[in-house]
Amino acid sequence: FKMGNASKNENKEKKEFTKITFCLDWTPNTNHTGLFVAKGKGYFEEEGLEVEFVQPPEDGALLMCSSGQAQFAIDAQDTFAAALDGDKDYGVTAISAILQHNTSGIISRKGDGIVSPAGLEGKTYSTWESPIEMAMIKNVMEEENADFDKLKLIPNTITDEPAALAAKQTDAIWVFYGWGGINADIEKVDCDFFFFRDINPVFDYCTPVIFGNNEFMESNPEITKAFLRACKKGYEYAVENPDDAADILIKEDSTNSLQGADKLVHESQKWISKEYISDAKSWGYIDSSRWDRFYKWLYDNKLTKNNLSKTGYTNEYLSE
Amino acid sequence: MTKKLQNITDKLPPLIALLGFVLIWQLVCFFKIVPSFMLPSPIEVVLAIINDFSTLLHHGKVSLIETLAGLLLGIILAFVMATVMDRFVVLDKAFYPLIIVSQTIPTIAIAPILVLWMGFGMAPKITLVVITTFFPITVGLLEGYKSVDKDSLNLLKAMGADNLQIFYHLKFPRAMPYFFAGLKISASYAVVGAVVSEWLGGFEGLGVYMTRVKKAYSFDKMFAVIIVIVIISLLLMKLVKEIGKMSMPWLNLAKNENVNQK
Amino acid sequence: MTKKLQNITDKLPPLIALLGFVLIWQLVCFFKIVPSFMLPSPIEVVLAIINDFSTLLHHGKVSLIETLAGLLLGIILAFVMATVMDRFVVLDKAFYPLIIVSQTIPTIAIAPILVLWMGFGMAPKITLVVITTFFPITVGLLEGYKSVDKDSLNLLKAMGADNLQIFYHLKFPRAMPYFFAGLKISASYAVVGAVVSEWLGGFEGLGVYMTRVKKAYSFDKMFAVIIVIVIISLLLMKLVKEIGKMSMPWLNLAKNENVNQK
Amino acid sequence: MILLKAVDISKKYGEKTIIESVNINLKKGETVSLLGVSGAGKTTLLHVLAGISPPDGGKVFLMEEDITKNPGKIAYMMQKDLLLEHKKIIDNVALPLIIKGKSKKEARKEAIKYFKDFGLDNTQYKYPSQLSGGMRQRAALLRTYLSSNKVALLDEPFSALDNITKSAIQKWYLDTIKKIDLSTIFITHDIDEAIYLSDRIYILKGKPATITDEIDLGNLKKDTEKDFNLTEKFLELKKMIISKLV
Amino acid sequence: MILLKAVDISKKYGEKTIIESVNINLKKGETVSLLGVSGAGKTTLLHVLAGISPPDGGKVFLMEEDITKNPGKIAYMMQKDLLLEHKKIIDNVALPLIIKGKSKKEARKEAIKYFKDFGLDNTQYKYPSQLSGGMRQRAALLRTYLSSNKVALLDEPFSALDNITKSAIQKWYLDTIKKIDLSTIFITHDIDEAIYLSDRIYILKGKPATITDEIDLGNLKKDTEKDFNLTEKFLELKKMIISKLV
Numbered sequence A: 001f002k003m004g005n006a007s008k009n010e011n012k013e014k015k016e017f018t019k020i021t022f023c024l025d026w027t028p029n030t031n032h033t034g035l036f037v038a039k040g041k042g043y044f045e046e047e048g049l050e051v052e053f054v055q056p057p058e059d060g061a062l063l064m065c066s067s068g069q070a071q072f073a074i075d076a077q078d079t080f081a082a083a084l085d086g087d088k089d090y091g092v093t094a095i096s097a098i099l100q101h102n103t104s105g106i107i108s109r110k111g112d113g114i115v116s117p118a119g120l121e122g123k124t125y126s127t128w129e130s131p132i133e134m135a136m137i138k139n140v141m142e143e144e145n146a147d148f149d150k151l152k153l154i155p156n157t158i159t160d161e162p163a164a165l166a167a168k169q170t171d172a173i174w175v176f177y178g179w180g181g182i183n184a185d186i187e188k189v190d191c192d193f194f195f196f197r198d199i200n201p202v203f204d205y206c207t208p209v210i211f212g213n214n215e216f217m218e219s220n221p222e223i224t225k226a227f228l229r230a231c232k233k234g235y236e237y238a239v240e241n242p243d244d245a246a247d248i249l250i251k252e253d254s255t256n257s258l259q260g261a262d263k264l265v266h267e268s269q270k271w272i273s274k275e276y277i278s279d280a281k282s283w284g285y286i287d288s289s290r291w292d293r294f295y296k297w298l299y300d301n302k303l304t305k306n307n308l309s310k311t312g313y314t315n316e317y318l319s320e
Numbered sequence B, C: 001m002t003k004k005l006q007n008i009t010d011k012l013p014p015l016i017a018l019l020g021f022v023l024i025w026q027l028v029c030f031f032k033i034v035p036s037f038m039l040p041s042p043i044e045v046v047l048a049i050i051n052d053f054s055t056l057l058h059h060g061k062v063s064l065i066e067t068l069a070g071l072l073l074g075i076i077l078a079f080v081m082a083t084v085m086d087r088f089v090v091l092d093k094a095f096y097p098l099i100i101v102s103q104t105i106p107t108i109a110i111a112p113i114l115v116l117w118m119g120f121g122m123a124p125k126i127t128l129v130v131i132t133t134f135f136p137i138t139v140g141l142l143e144g145y146k147s148v149d150k151d152s153l154n155l156l157k158a159m160g161a162d163n164l165q166i167f168y169h170l171k172f173p174r175a176m177p178y179f180f181a182g183l184k185i186s187a188s189y190a191v192v193g194a195v196v197s198e199w200l201g202g203f204e205g206l207g208v209y210m211t212r213v214k215k216a217y218s219f220d221k222m223f224a225v226i227i228v229i230v231i232i233s234l235l236l237m238k239l240v241k242e243i244g245k246m247s248m249p250w251l252n253l254a255k256n257e258n259v260n261q262k
Numbered sequence D, E: 001m002i003l004l005k006a007v008d009i010s011k012k013y014g015e016k017t018i019i020e021s022v023n024i025n026l027k028k029g030e031t032v033s034l035l036g037v038s039g040a041g042k043t044t045l046l047h048v049l050a051g052i053s054p055p056d057g058g059k060v061f062l063m064e065e066d067i068t069k070n071p072g073k074i075a076y077m078m079q080k081d082l083l084l085e086h087k088k089i090i091d092n093v094a095l096p097l098i099i100k101g102k103s104k105k106e107a108r109k110e111a112i113k114y115f116k117d118f119g120l121d122n123t124q125y126k127y128p129s130q131l132s133g134g135m136r137q138r139a140a141l142l143r144t145y146l147s148s149n150k151v152a153l154l155d156e157p158f159s160a161l162d163n164i165t166k167s168a169i170q171k172w173y174l175d176t177i178k179k180i181d182l183s184t185i186f187i188t189h190d191i192d193e194a195i196y197l198s199d200r201i202y203i204l205k206g207k208p209a210t211i212t213d214e215i216d217l218g219n220l221k222k223d224t225e226k227d228f229n230l231t232e233k234f235l236e237l238k239k240m241i242i243s244k245l246v
């Protein structure tokens, strides 16, 4: 597990590029648009970087970054807690927020009455059974005086949320609005949706987030900064040109998994482009107050052994 | 005395190999040749087993029930299929290729489909165990039935035995060693089958627990689960072996005697 | 003429069984006994294969390369292990139990760990194929070596043959049928091994494609992939069988002749 | 009185005719041997007589009854694999009774009576692999006897034994067969054995094979004479038979 | 001239002594047989002579050289499984040459010369399973010969054949052995065979087994006399040997 991938390219004819492996959190989607734009538009190249996007084993992006198989990876603040909380040093730090706000929430069939957490009572919810997820659902339900015990839980094996709802496999699913919510519109499945952050502001944590391998970043601070500069440029382009960016995403995705989903990508892009920077002073900035508040909540609710506030992130590699 | 000695010289080498393996593993961890989050040390794993014991027991029980139920159904299915296929050659010709095909389907691909069809209960898990286990048993039984020599068959025919009697007195006992050989292979795959299907959708069982601890980055617990799975598999194989020994007293005898006789 | 006839009566039943199976499947879909999103009809699956042909070919190639590389390494590993274990009884005693233990570890659990250790390339996939395939070959070879009777061994010793000559002239050829039997089993698991490891981390190969179409709820494509996997596995098994036949001319002869002789 | 009669038996395997127009008979109390080189078709003929292999022509009669293709009427001791390794001796021996519908308990009770007579004391609850070659032979013969048929067919009953152990068993066999009043046809390719044990010899020869000769030894008092097979009379007979065999 | 000499050989398996103080010798051109009941220890003794089984006491000399525990000096034809099924006849037969370091091509060239003499024309490129029993025997003997040792040990070379085919091969064997000038010790438990084929007979008997008798047949002109084994002289000898065996 050497940093083999980071070694200099031997090719003498061209400019020498630094190779970067970037581990995505999922199949390519509009969360990643800026990255693909940076690649497609040559922003990485301008910074002397050659970036390869890879996909992780199930839920493993962070670990791939820890192990040095990837220099950077995407994960979320909530799942990162488990890694921070143990007695082991995973050697990764959050260095940039892709979206400023948590855009996740619960989607349900229109007419079932799950317009807010109270409506979940007596319904079926597909869960990954992560403790934080459960605690959040419990919290938002209790905010509205609903009984969490009356929520029926089934394992989440769902990958196409609108279809699952339409087939009545389940009543409620956790989705990111920018993808799952938009997809429901596209598929013409009438749905209700609520954001967690609207019920309890503590849940407005950072997700998804770009992580970097500490060892790599400490020995290559300039490369790290250059990498984020290129990303930023990419996301800024996506904010300005959602349609064009969407096309670049589809084109640059070497896995071709978005082919045939043009409409979804474009619609999603239109919505999400507004979220990349949102109310922040610039793209990528991690709002420490929201970060710390969520981790404190975890600690207060005994979801972590340690108080993780003020740990695990830095804005120092971001350019102004 | 010599038998005891034999026993020791038989068991010593694997024990030493195992200890050596664990020792190297511990040293690799101790000198941080591999970072600790990538590979928990054996001590950590043992601690994880001790700390999580009741949880492991609970999930282990669920997986074990699925395994045993699947194995039992697999045996019944294999028995019926092999016996019918042995009786009617056409069916043998017709279904043997299909059975082989069924074994090249990745379980990881059908597990989610089974969950989709059968829900989140034990049914899809048991079904998956049946699918992974019936094959070695069926093949074993078929081979066993075919291993019966024409002369023995003629002997019973000459006595005027009907098909059922031939089956009971000759074919089935002759097929038993093959049956148990197949069953041993099945037993070694059965637990894994159950775990895979739980992994891909379920609420309880070692597979579910494994995804859970994996998400929590608890690799020590993850390894603990793997070790529990290995232990259950080995116990199951041992059980099959012992039942086999008990059901076929003539085989052990033959071995003991042959040393003295020939 | 009679041989041709035999060939037909051998191949007809499985063909009819297969067609019957597909027909029932189509009817189940046609009459919507199972909702179409849960089970694509055979026609849809065939269409999916045709439409996705180039994609399937691309991913299939990747999986096939991993499979073949893994199988080759598995053969080499198995050969070295079995030969060394056969030569030194202590090693046999020491490692045989460990090898069995290695088979009860769920691949689905170690695949992500392998990716973590070895990265995103083909290495972890090939390793997984090696792990799933070396076992049947090793066991086959060991059994084969052990199948050599004392008399043949003594015959060569009496000629003054050394260990290497005994291995070359006697042990290895005698072990070949066992080797190929093991290899056939390995071949049937190899593709699945590659697919599982891709499923759990990778960006090319049938396993990756499968997760992708599964996420898109394209069950017709999912089934198309399964069928491609089955076909590759069957072809691989067929290949092993043919190579086996070619490498052991004396076995086929024996069969033909025995009919006339005894 | 003729117990068993085979008329015009012929048998093919595939295109190949193995035996053709074979006529054979066996009188009550008689011991008849079937002599022929390896592959002549001796076993094939016995299979037909036992009813387990359908002939392509001809019929087999037991007394007056047609028993062609009707197994279970004649006891048959096969060329090898005499005992089922997975059954204890008592159950091996009692098998014909169980097949005929007796309960295991009854069958065992019936079988156990004969263990002493057949020199099988204390072997009841052993497995075949624990017995010596000679004992196995006797167990197989006891089983043949317990099928309680008047006629027994034996396929090379002694070929598995070495020449020296063989003569002891042959002697015992002659005595026993008389005691239990069995009429037998047995196969051998050992001329000495044929002369020593049988009242009559059929020679099976040719492709396809037929009975080419029948030699009556009824008037020889071989069992009374000591070392009969070392006498001149014996040698003459042997010479004669060899000349007919080749 | 004494070619092979075994002095005071004893051999145990585990706690059990199988043979004890066995002394044997073989002169040039001689054919000696080793007679004993099944399980006496005949094969055990031959294993020691061939050097593939270390004795617990005693030594084996070839000419004056000590060849105890030193295989490859004496040709040895085993009791069964004579030919390797996975090799063509030519390669089976040439195996001793290849083992001794010749190339496959050379070895084949050397071996092929003898196929005609041994009655094996046109079998070179066949596999053992395609040969009849008699041909297999001859191929095994040719292989034994090609190990180009002066002394050959044969363990029941004819026991697999039926009595009638056997005599033909035995005759051929006697002729051939003379032609190729081989000195042999062979095992049998068939008294007729021992008398017919050998110049001298050793009788191995007892538990543990020793050589209890040695019978010299050197002055019998058996091969010239037709049907020797049907003569009175033969019978007397046989009677004598039986009395010594039991």
Ligand SMILES: Nc1ncnc2c1ncn2[C@@H]1O[C@H](COP(=O)(O)OP(=O)(O)OP(=O)(O)O)[C@@H](O)[C@H]1O
Pocket: C259, C260, C261, C262, D013, D014, D018, D036, D037, D038, D039, D040, D041, D042, D043, D044, D045, D189
């Ligand atoms: N099931 C069979 N199918 C085809 N041919 C057979 C079958 N059984 C026997 N034969 C052939 O029939 C011939 C006679 O065989 P059979 O076993 O009756 O001979 P045998 O006289 O009993 O010989 P042996 O003394 O070796 O037992 C042989 O040539 C054999 O190849």
Ligand SMILES: Nc1ncnc2c1ncn2[C@@H]1O[C@H](COP(=O)(O)OP(=O)(O)OP(=O)(O)O)[C@@H](O)[C@H]1O
Pocket: B259, B260, B261, B262, E013, E014, E018, E036, E037, E038, E039, E040, E041, E042, E043, E044, E045, E189
């Ligand atoms: N490898 C062995 N281990 C233990 N005992 C053995 C071994 N080989 C032979 N024996 C025993 O040694 C005795 C002599 O066996 P051996 O094979 O030499 O007899 P034999 O005279 O050749 O008999 P046969 O005529 O049956 O070939 C037998 O009692 C046998 O059980």
Ligand SMILES: [Mg+2]
Pocket: D042, D043, D044, D079, D155
């Ligand atoms: Mg026969």
Ligand SMILES: [Mg+2]
Pocket: E042, E043, E044, E079, E155
């Ligand atoms: Mg022997």
